[in-house]
Structures are given as structure tokens and as C-alpha cells.
Amino acid sequence: MNDLHKIFLSLGSNVQPEIYLPKAIDLLREYGRVQAISTVWESHAVGTDAPNFLNACVLFITSLAPENLKEQVIHPIEAKLGRVRSENKNAPRTIDIDIAMADGIPVNLEFWNYAFVVVPLAELAPEFPHPLANEKLIDVAKLLCSQIWIVQHPGILKPIDPTG
Numbered sequence: 215m216n217d218l219h220k221i222f223l224s225l226g227s228n229v230q231p232e233i234y235l236p237k238a239i240d241l242l243r244e245y246g247r248v249q250a251i252s253t254v255w256e257s258h259a260v261g262t263d264a265p266n267f268l269n270a271c272v273l274f275i276t277s278l279a280p281e282n283l284k285e286q287v288i289h290p291i292e293a294k295l296g297r298v299r300s301e302n303k304n305a306p307r308t309i310d311i312d313i314a315m316a317d318g319i320p321v322n323l324e325f326w327n328y329a330f331v332v333v334p335l336a337e338l339a340p341e342f343p344h345p346l347a348n349e350k351l352i353d354v355a356k357l358l359c360s361q362i363w364i365v366q367h368p369g370i371l372k373p374i375d376p377t378g
Contacts, residue, residue: 217277218275218276218277219275219276219277219278219279219280219283219316219317220273220274220275220316220317220318221273221274221275221276221280221283221313221315221316221317222271222272222273222274222313222314222315222316222335222338222339223242223271223272223273223274223288223311223312223313223314224269224270224271224311224312224313224314224325224330224331224334224335225238225239225269225270225271225272225309225310225311226267226268226269226270226307226309226310226330227267227268227307227308227309227310228259228264228265228266228267228268228306228307229265229306229307229308230308231254231267231268231370232268232370234295234308234309235254235268235270235309235370235371236370236371237295237309238291238295238309238311239251239272239371241291241294241295242272242274242287242291245276245278245286245287246274246275246276246277246278246287247274247275247276248272248273248274248275249273249274249275250272250273250338250373251270251271251272251273251371251372251373252270252271252272252334252335252337252338252371252373253270253334253337253366253367253368253370253371253373254268254269254270254334254366254367254368254370254371255268255269255270255329255330255333255334255364255365255366255367256268256269256364256365256366256367257269257329257330257362257363257364257365258363259306260328260330264306265306267330268367268370269330269331269334270334270370270371271314271331271334271335271337271338273338280313280316280317280321283313283316284313288311288312288313291309291311292308292309292310292311295308295309296308296309297309297310312325312331314326314331314335315335315339315342318342320345323345323346326344326345326346327346329355329358329359329361329362329364330364332344332351332354332355332358333355333358333359333364335351335355336351336352336354336355339351340352340355
């Protein structure tokens with residue numbers, strides 16, 4: 215049997231996000247187990263004058279190795295939900311799914327500078343040490359929430375208790 219991998223995914227949308235975030239999670243369930251879901255957080259788009267993003271974090275359990283996850287799961291889900299990639303990496307999108315952490319190892323440290331990644335992730339892994347700040351994720355999230363505009367939107371996604 216394949217080993218199971220514990221993957222924290224960051225999901226974001228600024229094109230009908232109330233529709234596309236739940237759809238993305240439903241599609242993820244076709245490829246593995248969604249063990250936990252954060253609440254949704256709204257923040258301004260980064261690097262562009264575009265609609266605000268809604269973001270969430272998901273704990274995803276899969277037999278796929280993290281290096282295969284993007285090609286075999288993430289990109290097909292994004293394509294199915296109408297994600298169009300262009301030269302403008304900050305263009306509005308129906309869905310954006312990124313690997314934030316795989317098997318306890320932070321991925322793409324640049325993501326860890328953004329509240330839209332850290333704040334939802336801190337809901338699911340509050341005691342995890344932030345790889346850049348060397349503080350608990352929950353403490354970094356609280357600091358970020360005090361420094362920038364980010365608003366919680368409970369009720370868009372139904373959280374799952376990871377313990378239960």
C-alpha cells in the first residue's frame with residue numbers, strides 16, 4: 215500500500231468564490247480525503263487592482279506524492295473549474311490551489327509571507343512553527359491580522375473537525 219501524505223492546500227478565488235471554493239473541495243474529495251477545512255478569509259488581491267479574494271486552507275490526505283499532486287490533481291481541478299493561466303500571474307481566477315505544506319515541510323516559502331495563506335493555515339495547524347518567523351503559526355497569524363485588512367467569512371465552507 216502507498217504511504218499517505220498530509221498536504222495543506224491553500225485555495226483562493228476572486229471570480230464567484232462562493233461557488234468555486236466549495237466546488238474545488240468537492241473535486242478534491244474525488245482524489246483523496248479532505249480531513250479539515252478552515253473558514254474562509256477575504257483579503258485584497260495582491261499586485262493588482264482586481265476583486266478581493268476569498269481564501270481557505272484544506273488538509274488533504276492522499277496516496278499521491280506531493281511532487282505528483284500538482285499535475286495529477288491540482289491542475290486538472292483548476293482546469294475543470296475554468297482557471298485560465300495567462301502571463302499576468304495576478305489575474306482574476308475562478309480557483310487557485312497551491313501546496314502550502316507537504317508532510318510537515320513548508321513549500322514555496324514566499325507564500326508564507328502572505329496573510330491569505332498563513333491565517334487560514336493557522337486554524338488547522340496553530341502550533342506549527344512558521345518557517346520564516348520561528349514563531350507558532352497562530353502567533354504570526356494574529357500579528358498579520360492586526361497589520362493588514364483580512365476578514366473572516368464563516369458559513370461559506372463547512373469546516374471539518376480534524377480530530378473527529
